[in-house]
Amino acid sequence: MTATPRQDRTRGRPRPRTGSLPAFPRLSPAWRKTVLSAHVVASVGWLGAQVCLVTLLAAGLADDDPARVGAVYGAAGLLVSTLVAPVSLTALATGLVLSLGTPWGLARHWWVLIKLGLTALLVVGSNFSLGPQVLELAAATADGSVPPPLLERARTVIALSVALTVLLAATLLSTVKPFGRVRRRAGAPAARG
Template identity: 40%
Template structure:
């Protein structure tokens, strides 16, 4: 099967897109680690629960922005290079993982972080709250794991193309 005709893309544009992709993905991974620290520290030291939980909502927009930048730059790389978007299994898998994480961030993480912040403020002021203690240890574990798997796929680039039946 022949590759589709591609327009020439300057090397500087491809390298810039790759740099943006690596930096945004590294930022996303770092933000997930920070999220994990803020979630797991109160388990070890309950005195820090109020402070950690109040900070959690501040991470939503940076995490979402880093994820969107990783998605957009990844699509740009796929369009600009021979790897394509869904030509190879590892690229298609990374695309699906990125989309899945972004949906989870928007639909599940945002309300959980909002509740955590509210709980943290109530705990700090001693105000009774109707908000349950959020259980948000899974998001940083799942997201960090998925991002590490995506990184391994990017480095090892396992062989295999997506079959196209006509």
């Protein structure tokens, strides 16, 4: 079998074009499967943590007993402090490695760019805004005292519900892959990766 002029004869992969950005090495099939598995596990874990947080905070919102409210907010605080940062950062990191190390590329398809933007926004929001809000609620109710005002707790539930919806949208982008390829301007060098 002869290779086309644009194919590397030793690997059967396209050679980088002259003038393009430095290439990120392609993942071997075994590494791709490993990173993809880690990405799916982290993403599903993050999605599950978000569902649990919304459920716990909604249960605390609907309850009047300070001891039970403190218990559910304490559980939500434990989820935030132990699980949200590791799974969200792992999902973001493995997603970047997959986009750079596979033919999907980082800037070749609109769904990859949109999902990257949504994921980065969610990582920042989950770890620097929503997470601290949940931890404050957990600390405020830890001793079984009267919970913070209903409106404050409702805002946190609404914000977490919006974050969950955005996370579901990012998940759907991975399966549906809409919007096609990113079009390049004429004469612009093609970025690899």
